Amino acid sequence: MCYTLTIASQKGGVAKTTTAVSLAGALQEQGYRVLAVDLDPQGNLTLGLGLRPQHMTATAAELLLDAATFAEARQPTALEGLDLIPGNENLQLAERYLPSRQAYAWALQRGLAPAQQSYDFILIDSPPSLSALTTTALTAARLALLPTQAEYFSAYALKPMLQTIRRVRERYNPDLAYRILLTMFRRRNRAHRIIRSRLEATFGAGLCQTVIETDTKLREAAIAGLPITHFAPRTRSATQYRALAQELVAYVQKE
Amino acid sequence: MCYTLTIASQKGGVAKTTTAVSLAGALQEQGYRVLAVDLDPQGNLTLGLGLRPQHMTATAAELLLDAATFAEARQPTALEGLDLIPGNENLQLAERYLPSRQAYAWALQRGLAPAQQSYDFILIDSPPSLSALTTTALTAARLALLPTQAEYFSAYALKPMLQTIRRVRERYNPDLAYRILLTMFRRRNRAHRIIRSRLEATFGAGLCQTVIETDTKLREAAIAGLPITHFAPRTRSATQYRALAQELVAYVQKE
Numbered sequence A, B: 001m002c003y004t005l006t007i008a009s010q011k012g013g014v015a016k017t018t019t020a021v022s023l024a025g026a027l028q029e030q031g032y033r034v035l036a037v038d039l040d041p042q043g044n045l046t047l048g049l050g051l052r053p054q055h056m057t058a059t060a061a062e063l064l065l066d067a068a069t070f071a072e073a074r075q076p077t078a079l080e081g082l083d084l085i086p087g088n089e090n091l092q093l094a095e096r097y098l099p100s101r102q103a104y105a106w107a108l109q110r111g112l113a114p115a116q117q118s119y120d121f122i123l124i125d126s127p128p129s130l131s132a133l134t135t136t137a138l139t140a141a142r143l144a145l146l147p148t149q150a151e152y153f154s155a156y157a158l159k160p161m162l163q164t165i166r167r168v169r170e171r172y173n174p175d176l177a178y179r180i181l182l183t184m185f186r187r188r189n190r191a192h193r194i195i196r197s198r199l200e201a202t203f204g205a206g207l208c209q210t211v212i213e214t215d216t217k218l219r220e221a222a223i224a225g226l227p228i229t230h231f232a233p234r235t236r237s238a239t240q241y242r243a244l245a246q247e248l249v250a251y252v253q254k255e
Ligand SMILES: Nc1ncnc2c1ncn2[C@@H]1O[C@H](COP(=O)(O)OP(=O)(O)OP(=O)(O)O)[C@@H](O)[C@H]1O
Pocket: A011, A012, A013, A014, A015, A016, A017, A018, A019, A040, A044, A126, A127, A128, A183, A184, A185, A212, A213, A214, A215, A216, A218, A219, A222, A237, B010, B011, B012, B013, B128, B151, B152, B153, B154
């Protein structure tokens, strides 16, 4: 019984990739079999799990364009039970040619069909855009996790994202739910606390209970190519990402 | 004698827009006539200068697709001598349909031709991607200013960006130069200092002398819809962006 989450935001640098890596680590640590999917031409998720995007020949791009099978694209990582469909600049081609294909929104869902038996969770990392790659990632998911900073430009980005989610529900995926996740939060910053209470008022249960605060250790984990849960297990961000994993597992189990 | 700068990075959240707004303010303050161009569907530059993207009917998208003239697209801002070509979600369509057009890389250059007489500087803000919009923005520019954080994923993004710049030089714009700008820098962070010295060693004069350090006031300026130079003139970031403006003006004058 595989559950697919897409981590998405067209706003740049809001910790989409960091959330994908950290959540993958937290879920693997609890014994779940996890597949991470890198849909960003930058290949940051691939880097964050210790692999080199430029060395990958069968990536998510080839999977989307039917140029490689799931088995060919899947890579193991240093962590048992955590596998990866890598991403690299080839995804730029996928982004450009996907819209001209038949039923393209379903391309990722189709490509990931073989994974349904072998994993408990699929986590998809998206690029900072509201384009073809993000559409196919949202179409393949049960839940859209939307990392958001308590910042003006980031909060402004929620409206177009929710419109996109609504469109995906209407046309392709009526079961798509969403949760907003506050990231890079600074509890001592008054503006952050104000924006947080406004988001709580606006979104209520649509906002994750768990909040991820700033933690410089997360940046070091990326260099090490490991999730924070494994790189620095006792740091605050590792604890918070574990709490997020538990919150999402509880949500999934109620579904 | 108009000088065009494109602010570009496919990495998200590295202060492209913040740099575009702040630099526009610093140049306007020194008496230069400045045109800001918002090429990001998110419309953050438009927001950062106090306008509402959703109310704009003639945007950079219409200009690129020949659906509006320069005069129709140009908007004044609250600051005398600082005008804006706004951006909004219409740019998503431009992104998609531009590549199918004749000589599309020149689309922005053509659209901005009427501006050459009326402005001293044109500043173009790009989206976090290496796609059609960024290509046309680089083709129109004399200088590509590349905001970069002293962070792993951000530094990794430099190589594909420089490859893109090389391609643009070979095919369209041989005079395109670049400068890397360190942003959101934390001088007390040892990893930041280490990454900075590595970038200095690798890029030498290709790295701006000016470094922009983190300053929470910059986030408040965005809410006010004003450049930091006008919103909080005595803050460190206002001083640093003024220094950057001077450094770039000196560079331009030597050209
Ligand atoms: N909670 C945090 N505390 C401190 N630094 C963080 C935190 N979360 C992420 N970062 C750092 O912020 C930067 C941006 O994060 P990340 O790359 O994950 O964002 P993103 O949304 O995936 O960006 P993009 O839009 O480019 O894909 C990275 O350098 C990352 O290490």
